[in-house]
Amino acid sequence: xxxxxxxxxxxxxxxxxxxxxDAVFAGRMLGDGVAIDxxxxxxxxxxxxxxxxxxRAGHAVTLRSEAGAEILMHVGLExxxxxxxxxxxxxxxxxxVKAGDPLIRFDLDLLAQKAKSLITPVVITNPEAFExxxxxxxxxxxxxxxxxxxxxxxGAATSAASNTSxxxxxxxxxxxxxxxxxxPAARIAELAKTFTAETALAVGERRSSAKSPVGLMALAARHxxxxxxxxxxxxxxxxxxxxxxxxxxxxxxGAPVLAxxxxxxxxxxxxEALTPxxxxxxxxxKGVLAAPGLAIGxxxxxxxxxxxxxxxxxxxxxxxxxxxxxxxxVRARLEANASKGDKARKAILTAHLAFLDDPELLxxxxxxxxxxxxxxxxWRSAVRGYVEALxxxxxxxxAERVDDLIDLERQVLKALNGEDDEAAVLPPGSILLADELxxxxxxxADPGVIAGFATARGGPTSHxxxxxxxxxxxxxxxxxxxxxxxxxxxxLILDADGGSLRVAPDAPALEAAQxxxxxxxxxxxxxxxxxxxxxxxxxxxxxxxxxNTGAVKDALAAIENGAEGCGLLRTEFxxxxxxxxxDEDEQARQYQAIADALQGRPLIVRTLxxxxxxxxxxxxxxxxxxxxxxxxxxxxxxxxxxxxxxxLRAILRVQPQGQCKIMVPMVASLDELRAVRAVLEEAKRELxxxxxxxxxxxxxxxxxxxxxxxxxxxxxxxxxxTNDLTQYVLAMDRGNPELAARIDALHPAVLRMIAQTCxxxxxxxxxxxxxxxxxxxxxxxxxxxxxxxxxxSATAAIVPEVKARVRALDIAAxxxxxxxxxxxxxxxxxRGLVQSTLGV
Numbered sequence: 001x002x003x004x005x006x007x008x009x010x011x012x013x014x015x016x017x018x019x020x021x022d023a024v025f026a027g028r029m030l031g032d033g034v035a036i037d038x039x040x041x042x043x044x045x046x047x048x049x050x051x052x053x054x055x056r057a058g059h060a061v062t063l064r065s066e067a068g069a070e071i072l073m074h075v076g077l078e079x080x081x082x083x084x085x086x087x088x089x090x091x092x093x094x095x096x097v098k099a100g101d102p103l104i105r106f107d108l109d110l111l112a113q114k115a116k117s118l119i120t121p122v123v124i125t126n127p128e129a130f131e132x133x134x135x136x137x138x139x140x141x142x143x144x145x146x147x148x149x150x151x152x153x154x155g156a157a158t159s160a161a162s163n164t165s166x167x168x169x170x171x172x173x174x175x176x177x178x179x180x181x182x183x184p185a186a187r188i189a190e191l192a193k194t195f196t197a198e199t200a201l202a203v204g205e206r207r208s209s210a211k212s213p214v215g216l217m218a219l220a221a222r223h224x225x226x227x228x229x230x231x232x233x234x235x236x237x238x239x240x241x242x243x244x245x246x247x248x249x250x251x252x253x254g255a256p257v258l259a260x261x262x263x264x265x266x267x268x269x270x271x272e273a274l275t276p277x278x279x280x281x282x283x284x285x286k287g288v289l290a291a292p293g294l295a296i297g298x299x300x301x302x303x304x305x306x307x308x309x310x311x312x313x314x315x316x317x318x319x320x321x322x323x324x325x326x327x328x329x330v331r332a333r334l335e336a337n338a339s340k341g342d343k344a345r346k347a348i349l350t351a352h353l354a355f356l357d358d359p360e361l362l363x364x365x366x367x368x369x370x371x372x373x374x375x376x377x378x379w380r381s382a383v384r385g386y387v388e389a390l391x392x393x394x395x396x397x398x399a400e401r402v403d404d405l406i407d408l409e410r411q412v413l414k415a416l417n418g419e420d421d422e423a424a425v426l427p428p429g430s431i432l433l434a435d436e437l438x439x440x441x442x443x444x445a446d447p448g449v450i451a452g453f454a455t456a457r458g459g460p461t462s463h464x465x466x467x468x469x470x471x472x473x474x475x476x477x478x479x480x481x482x483x484x485x486x487x488x489x490x491x492l493i494l495d496a497d498g499g500s501l502r503v504a505p506d507a508p509a510l511e512a513a514q515x516x517x518x519x520x521x522x523x524x525x526x527x528x529x530x531x532x533x534x535x536x537x538x539x540x541x542x543x544x545x546x547x548n549t550g551a552v553k554d555a556l557a558a559i560e561n562g563a564e565g566c567g568l569l570r571t572e573f574x575x576x577x578x579x580x581x582x583d584e585d586e587q588a589r590q591y592q593a594i595a596d597a598l599q600g601r602p603l604i605v606r607t608l609x610x611x612x613x614x615x616x617x618x619x620x621x622x623x624x625x626x627x628x629x630x631x632x633x634x635x636x637x638x639x640x641x642x643x644x645x646x647x648l649r650a651i652l653r654v655q656p657q658g659q660c661k662i663m664v665p666m667v668a669s670l671d672e673l674r675a676v677r678a679v680l681e682e683a684k685r686e687l688x689x690x691x692x693x694x695x696x697x698x699x700x701x702x703x704x705x706x707x708x709x710x711x712x713x714x715x716x717x718x719x720x721x722t723n724d725l726t727q728y729v730l731a732m733d734r735g736n737p738e739l740a741a742r743i744d745a746l747h748p749a750v751l752r753m754i755a756q757t758c759x760x761x762x763x764x765x766x767x768x769x770x771x772x773x774x775x776x777x778x779x780x781x782x783x784x785x786x787x788x789x790x791x792x793s794a795t796a797a798i799v800p801e802v803k804a805r806v807r808a809l810d811i812a813a814x815x816x817x818x819x820x821x822x823x824x825x826x827x828x829x830x831r832g833l834v835q836s837t838l839g840v
Contacts, residue, residue: 003133004067006046007099008147010120012038014136017121022077025121028364028385031072032132033123034148036141043073043104044143045097046122052094053205055080058087060205061103062125069150070125072205075106076115080204086110100144122147125207127367129153167232170240174225175250184251185216189354191246197233199243210243212360217386249619277481283503285479287454290465293474294520295452295494296513297429299486302441307413309376316369323365323375326415330408331356337443352439355408361386376416383409403464407438426450431492433483437464447471452494454501456483476501527804531562535806537814543785543806546602546793548771552590555597557796562803565602567719567793568663568771569594571647575608581643587650595654602661604719604771604793605651606698607676608643609633609665633666633700638675648683652693661694663719668703670710677714698771700724705753708760718761719793722772726750744827745774751783751821751830758788769793779834781805786818 008014015035020026025035045063052070053062059079062072075087086107091097111118124130135148176184180201192199192210199210203225208215210229221227229247231239279285313319331353338349355361364382369375387402414420426432426445432453434441442453442464450473458464458477468475474496486492486503493502493513502509535543546567547558555566574582574590582590595603609632610619619636637644654660664676677695684693696717699705705725712718722745726732729750732743754770761768769791774780776794778801784792785806794802817837824830 003152004047004065004069004130004150006071006122006147006150008036008141008143008145009043009046009073009103009122010036010038010141011040011143012036012120012141014139014141014147015119016137017123020077020119020121021117022121025074025077025123026385028123028367031123031125031127032367033072033121034135034137036120036122038075038108038118038120040143041106041108042102042143043075043106043120045099045101045103046071046073046147047099048097050094050096051091051103053202054089054091054093055204056084057082057204058084058089058104059106061089061091062205062207063097063103067130067152068126069130072121072123072125072207073103074121074123074205075104076111076118076120078116079111082111082114086114124150127363131370167230168236168240170229170244172227172229172244172247174221174223174227175248176223179222179225180216180219180247184247187251188216188243188246189358191243192239195231195233195235195239195242197231197236197239199236199239200230201243202228202230209360212358215358215360276484279482279485279503283505285454285482285501285503287476287479287483287499287501289496289499290458290475290477291468291471291473291496293452293472293494293496294513294517295431295474295492295496296510296517297431297451297492297494298427299433299488299490299492300426300430301486301488302432302434302437307376307410307417309380309413310374311377313369313372313374313377316372319369319373319375319378320366322416323369323379323412326375326379326412327356327362329415330411333411349443352404352408355405356412376413379412379416380409403436403438403458407440410438411440431494433486435484439464439467442467442471442473447473452476452496454479454483454492454494456480523804524801527800528561530804530807531800533562533803533807534564535803537785537806538808538810539812541785541811542790544769544791545799545803545806546604546769546771546791547796547799548793549594549796552593552597554796555594558799559598559601561796561799563601563796563799565604566594566598567604567769567775567791569603569605571606571608572610575610581646584646584650584653587647588653591651591654591660595659598659600656600659603654603659604661604663604696606663606665607634607637607647610636633698634664634672634676635666637664638672641679644676645679645683648680649687652683652687652689657689657691658693661696661717663696663698663717665698665721666700666724667697667711668701670707670714673697673711673715699753699757700728702728702753705757708757709763710760712761712764712766715766717767717769718757719769719771719791720754720757720774720789722750722754722770722774725753725772729753745772745777746780746783746821746827746830748822748824748826748830751787751818754784754789755787755818755822762788767791776802778802778805779831782809782814782834782838783818783821783830785809785811786814786816786821 013036015037017028017033017035018026020035047065049063049065051061052064055061057080059076060072060074062070064070088105090102090104097103124132129152130150131153132148133151136146141147174180189211200207201210201216201219203219203221206219208219210216229240229244334349334353334356338346361382364385365378368378368381383405387405426449428449429451430449431451434455436457437453437455452474453468454476456479465475465477474494476494476496476499479501490504491510493505493509505513535545537543544564546565547561547563548568548570549555549558549566550570550573558566574587591605619640631639648662651660651662662680664673667673680693680695694716696719697704697711697715698721699708699718700721704711708718726743726745726747730743730747758768767790768788770784770789771793774784775792776798781802792802817834820833821830824833
């Protein structure tokens with residue numbers, strides 16, 4: 001195939017694409033090309049072809065040449081915001097045009113006043129099929145004059161030309177609450193890679209390979225956007241259907257709870273370097289909890305020095321070889337670390353591997369290498385382009401993923417320089433201080449010497465915060481510039497639970513903290529030693545202390561820590577991250593294995609609880625205005641009763657019969673319990689089960705709490721799920737980092753709901769448990785017992801301490817404390833009451 005010559009679609013001045021004041025174009029995320037500063041008001045076709053995209057705002061058009069090259073022409077920057085004002089579209093999608101035919105007419109004077117810039121990028125959006133071999137730059141040009149020459153990539157252009165002519169498309173409206181951000185982008189890319197077809201997503205004139213998670217994020221597709229799923233190749237039809245179905249399923253994310261006027265994106269600008277600020281006179285800094293705990297230690301400042309990168313390369317072949325070797329080295333290290341780490345570490349490193357293998361990121365870097373740049377310069381430029389794009393999306397949780405990309409940039413650049421990414425040698429009792437901490441810096445450090453960390457910036461949902469919690473390292477984020485003024489070696493008290501960092505504490509404060517920490521550690525050791533003793537209060541009341549589990553290893557950990565059974569088996573582990581639901585036999589095997597691990601102890605199995613923030617691909621839940629109030633828990637089971645019946649049959653098969661109890665999530669009315677019981681009775685008849693099987697209800701909605709007396713008349717037991725109950729009572733999304741510090745299950749309103757639940761259960765002689773996060777909060781234990789709770793199901797690690805706390809309590813005193821707690825006005829007041837009364 002011969003080369004393709006493109007004529008200039010505008011009269012004006014040709015500039016480098018790097019000069020465009022927009023990270024997406026300047027970073028060549030959409031492809032390579034040039035930019036034209038226009039002198040006229042008409043955009044014409046640069047070659048013969050077909051219009052494959054004409055934006056509804058009239059400011060952009062994409063043309064496909066007869067040879068298959070795709071040329072995007074975008075008049076001005078941020079002109080989509082004009083909504084078509086000043087533009088007249090001369091063509092429609094699917095229309096054939098000849099070189100020189102008008103595509104768009106526009107009011108140059110109006111755009112000069114209202115647009116960010118008039119500069120018009122002209123970009124080749126399928127660089128895998130065509131490369132630019134010649135282009136004019138820094139010269140004036142008339143419309144129709146020479147612009148650039150394209151050469152088909154060997155083997156690719158022919159394929160592209162044949163395939164793109166058969167490209168199929170499907171329109172999809174994005175139902176995801178936060179648009180196509182990191183998690184859905186990774187899932188779409190993972191699915192796309194299973195097909196041989198070339199797949200892409202397009203948002204207006206912007207397009208990305210569906211196999212590129214970073215590219216998909218950079219599309220900035222938001223909730224409600226109309227997008228196109230595109231594919232060409234042998235299995236294109238199947239690929240489009242599968243990708244569209246995945247997106248339309250919502251992947252567990254529905255519409256955001258925002259007023260219509262609040263949906264416009266707010267740019268998250270690249271943060272300026274923080275200037276160290278003066279420390280407060282009292283030496284106390286306030287931050288945001290990232291991981292709980294108390295630590296005493298000395299400050300160790302961590303600063304990531306800038307890695308020098310030369311711009312000019314030493315030959316394309318040499319630089320590409322160097323980049324490949326560096327990527328392989330980092331990949332091998334990530335894979336090794338992922339294989340030996342815990343679940344949180346593995347999930348984060350898996351995300352890093354997905355970014356490292358992103359084809360668009362690699363293509364950007366290699367494109368710059370082909371222009372004579374070094375491997376380091378190409379990699380840094382590619383990563384920084386996406387970093388800017390992610391920061392501009394307006395989603396603060398996505399902006400936190402920027403740290404992951406910067407981390408990978410650093411690791412690859414060090415590998416290119418021949419440097420090992422070795423962990424810093426730290427003294428015991430180090431409290432790390434940094435502007436921001438990268439995941440690899442924390443994973444590479446010896447957890448035995450880190451007492452905690454505090455950062456000037458960062459967020460509570462960042463990957464480094466998740467890692468800290470998994471590693472048991474107390475951590476605070478967002479302390480501000482004053483954290484950077486703390487000198488190395490300064491004594492610190494880091495109280496993550498209280499959100500404070502005490503700098504250079506005086507002797508009494510240090511002694512008090514050391515005493516408190518020593519008592520906590522001694523109490524923890526004593527509790528562990530007595531973990532297998534029963535939990536009986538001082539006045540002889542027996543309290544059952546169970547553990548929440550989600551797999552066989554969790555059940556084994558529960559027994560090791562003295563749990564008397566499982567108060568909540570989260571069965572979602574069987575249903576998520578797969579394309580089809582588990583059948584009855586698979587479920588029965590898994591439930592039996594967990595029952596065996598519990599060695600005959602009670603096993604309370606929660607029926608499937610998906611929806612909201614937990615998505616199953618084979619359950620395409622329709623887009624919802626508020627998924628937290630939509631198809632969740634029992635509502636999904638009754639929506640798809642065949643799944644419920646299969647699960648109930650599998651539970652009934654567990655031996656010995658009677659070890660398993662069944663618990664129904666998200667119940668809001670007695671009718672829902674009756675519907676589940678009807679399916680249960682049918683399953684029992686089919687399996688000829690005659691033994692009684694207890695069926696209980698999770699109290700997670702205010703409706704269930706206030707009608708607990710009605711529900712308890714037919715439920716065998718009640719168990720309070722305080723995590724969801726708290727968010728519904730307080731009307732605060734527990735996944736919102738801005739509200740995280742205010743969501744406390746010891747709020748008097750939540751406690752009143754628990755009190756009403758216990759009263760309703762008592763009227764019918766039913767027992768009440770707590771299986772939510774409040775069961776693991778030692779400050780809550782006396783209040784829960786005082787309200788009438790007789791079973792607590794906590795995290796396995798804290799079971800010994802919960803049992804120890806129960807043994808130190810008297811029920812009459814707990815009841816008096818609970819009455820006082822119900823009369824408080826805030827969770828802080830409740831916690832203060834517990835502290836002053838019991839000293840805990």
